[in-house]
Amino acid sequence: MMETRDAALREMDLSRPAAARIYDSFLGGCHNFGVDRELAERLETDLPGIADSYQENRAFLRRAVEFMLAHDIRQFLDLGSGIPTIGQVHEVARRRTRDFRVVYVDNEPLTVAHSRPLLTREPNAAIIHADIRDPASVLRASQVRQLLDLSEPVGLLMSAVLHFVPDSDRPAELVEAYRDAVVPGSHLLIAHLTDSYDxxxxxxxxxxxxxxxxxxxxxxxxxxEKFLGDFEPIPPGPGLVATWRPEPGPRPAPRYEINYGAMTRKR
Structure with missing residues (x-):
């Protein structure tokens, strides 16, 4: 496991766009600011239809959580979650069962501040202000210990977060630390931006x-794919997230082939 280090928690900064709020803007949420929307609008001008890529990634998360629920996973650790709104994990789980627990983790203080009021009426979900690059601190957090039982299978969710971790912060090692912390039967979802196609x-x-x-x-x-370690890929395996168990019926191909991911299971 990675050695423990102090979490690099960020200070609140309203002068620059933040990834969680940009994502929220593209999903049609209301937890963002003018600086975030302005960047999103300029990005849409340069890459028309890029909003579809954000919605495509959120749809992959939803399908993956539904798959895990159907295979008896009832607890989730969402690392680098952003703001838990517009189709987030607890909303998906609540449609199927009341027997679920979710802990969201984010290191951006305004994201956490916006998220906590959204979860006040959801006793089975919480968000913690922590840096996912310090797995030991995340796994020791009181909300994780209160809500999750790591002696039972858990769904590890790393959706659209690892591409914000530079190589200097050893992303492969931090993913390995989380993989090592969960028991067989646990699932790992990774969605990551790739430059391999476009x-x-x-x-x-x-x-x-x-x-x-x-x-x-x-x-x-x-x-x-190296982040997956020895976890078993769930068919159809790693690929563009739009192709992982899509909803029935015809749909257009992704305009920008940039969202790559996989669902895996610990044997």
Missing amino acids: PAAMRTLADFYAESADPLHARSTSAI
Whole structure:
């Protein structure tokens, strides 16, 4: 496991866009500011239809959570969750059962401040202000220990977060630390931006996020697959997230092939 280090919690900064609020803006949420919407609007101008990529990623999360619920996973640790609104994990779980627990984790203070009121009426969910790059601190957090039982299978969710972790912060090691902390039968979801299919669109996206508090670090599909370790891929396996068990019926191909991911299970 990675050695413990002090969490690099961020200070509140309203002068620059933040990834969680940009995501919320593209999903049609209301927990964002003018600076976030302005970047989203400029990004949509340069990459028309890019909002579909955010919605596509959220749909993958929903389908994956529904799959886990159908396979008796009832507790979830959502790492780098952003703001839990517009189709978040507890909303998906609540449609199927009241027997669920969710802990969201984010290191952006305004994201956490916005999230807590949204969860006040949901006793089975909580958010903690922590840095996912310090797995030991996350796993020791009181809300994690109160809500989750790590001696039972858990759903680890890393949706649209690892591409904000630079190589210097050893993302492979931090994912390994979380994989090691869960028991067989646990599931791991990873959704990550890739430059393997559409490098021009990915460069444009990265240029915009360089203006934000959260620069992007897109990776190749082979680099992303290494994060899965020895977990067993759930068919159809790693690929563009839009192709993982899509809803029935015809649908257009992704305009920008930048969202790569997988659902896996610990044997």
